[in-house]
Amino acid sequence: xxxxxxxxxAPVPALRSDDHVRGAPGAPLVVVYGDFTCPRCAVxxxxxxxxxxxxxxxHFALRAKHPRAVALAHAAEAAAAQGAFWPMAASLWGxxxxxxxxxxxxxxxxLGLDVDRFEADRRSPAVADRVRRDVHEGLRxxxxxxxxxxxxxxxxxxxxxxxxxxxxxxxI
Amino acid sequence: xxxxAPGTRVPDFRLARSDGEPxxxxxxxxxxxxxxxxxxxxxxxxxxxxxxxxxxVGEIRGQGAxxxxxxxxxxxxxxxxxxxxxxxxxxxSDFEPKGAAARAFGAYFxxxxxxxxxxxxxxxxxxxxxxxxxxxxxxxxxxxxxxxGLAATAA
Numbered sequence: 001x002x003x004x005x006x007x008x009x010a011p012v013p014a015l016r017s018d019d020h021v022r023g024a025p026g027a028p029l030v031v032v033y034g035d036f037t038c039p040r041c042a043v044x045x046x047x048x049x050x051x052x053x054x055x056x057x058x059h060f061a062l063r064a065k066h067p068r069a070v071a072l073a074h075a076a077e078a079a080a081a082q083g084a085f086w087p088m089a090a091s092l093w094g095x096x097x098x099x100x101x102x103x104x105x106x107x108x109x110x111l112g113l114d115v116d117r118f119e120a121d122r123r124s125p126a127v128a129d130r131v132r133r134d135v136h137e138g139l140r141x142x143x144x145x146x147x148x149x150x151x152x153x154x155x156x157x158x159x160x161x162x163x164x165x166x167x168x169x170x171x172i
Numbered sequence: 173x174x175x176x177a178p179g180t181r182v183p184d185f186r187l188a189r190s191d192g193e194p195x196x197x198x199x200x201x202x203x204x205x206x207x208x209x210x211x212x213x214x215x216x217x218x219x220x221x222x223x224x225x226x227x228x229v230g231e232i233r234g235q236g237a238x239x240x241x242x243x244x245x246x247x248x249x250x251x252x253x254x255x256x257x258x259x260x261x262x263x264x265s266d267f268e269p270k271g272a273a274a275r276a277f278g279a280y281f282x283x284x285x286x287x288x289x290x291x292x293x294x295x296x297x298x299x300x301x302x303x304x305x306x307x308x309x310x311x312x313x314x315x316x317x318x319x320x321g322l323a324a325t326a327a
């Protein structure tokens with residue numbers, strides 16, 4: 001018999017210390033599974049950036065989605081190693097047309113990052129493992145499109161960028 | 173239309189592979205098979221679906237199962253869809269008579285004249301082990317459900 005799979009259904013994991021989180025600690029939490037090549041994720045970022053919420057980002061970078069999806073997820077993790085996850089995320093979502101390696105080096109320079117360290121980190125097994133972990137957990141939680149938003153304990157994932165109704169419900 | 177229930181032997185059916193060759197109930201013999209019924213090649217939700225399912229094709233095969241996409245699109249459209257997405261999931265066409273196989277599995281959406289969004293796991297003995305029909309054709313079942321279905325098959 002084939003070995004049991006570990007991709008069966010499981011709840012979305014609770015917030016953990018190595019999640020990428022921004023926003024006021026007391027604000028309502030939204031966990032976003034997303035991808036830096038995804039235009040709908042860029043829209044979600046536009047709507048969440050200044051909303052009175054706390055956002056946790058997890059990778060949902062699929063090989064078949066875009067040739068650079070996984071590469072950009074690794075790049076964001078490499079920036080995170082230098083304390084610049086959100087600035088890199090904002091940079092990538094702000095301009096999704098320039099995502100080749102020289103463009104990434106340019107972004108690093110603009111953000112004041114050490115490019116040599118970035119280059120080493122984005123190819124490291126630790127970064128690959130981290131991205132794979134997020135994707136794996138997203139798959140188990142039923143994520144099937146980007147972005148998918150989870151708000152509140154045990155709530156089902158909601159595909160698509162947040163609309164005004166979603167944000168208003170969070171504020172209650 | 174109710175989706176085919178676990179414990180039911182698959183009906184006789186005839187789909188077309190990308191090269192036009194037939195794919196019938198006999199092709200299910202000996203291998204656990206996941207049939208993914210989806211509405212339309214190139215539509216947004218179906219695009220998301222094949223891209224996310226392709227991510228785990230290796231894990232599905234690792235479970236000793238094979239996976240196929242099924243829609244009423246003609247083979248040429250399915251092949252173009254597969255090529256555009258760069259996915260490896262083989263496509264089966266239910267084009268003529270339109271939707272006949274999907275109807276036999278309870279996976280046809282009459283109001284839309286299209287394949288419904290459904291998953292069916294068939295055992296190597298051609299008996300359905302698990303099935304899932306989405307609440308509506310716009311709802312995309314996660315891959316976790318496929319693995320739940322395969323686990324039920326193995327139990």
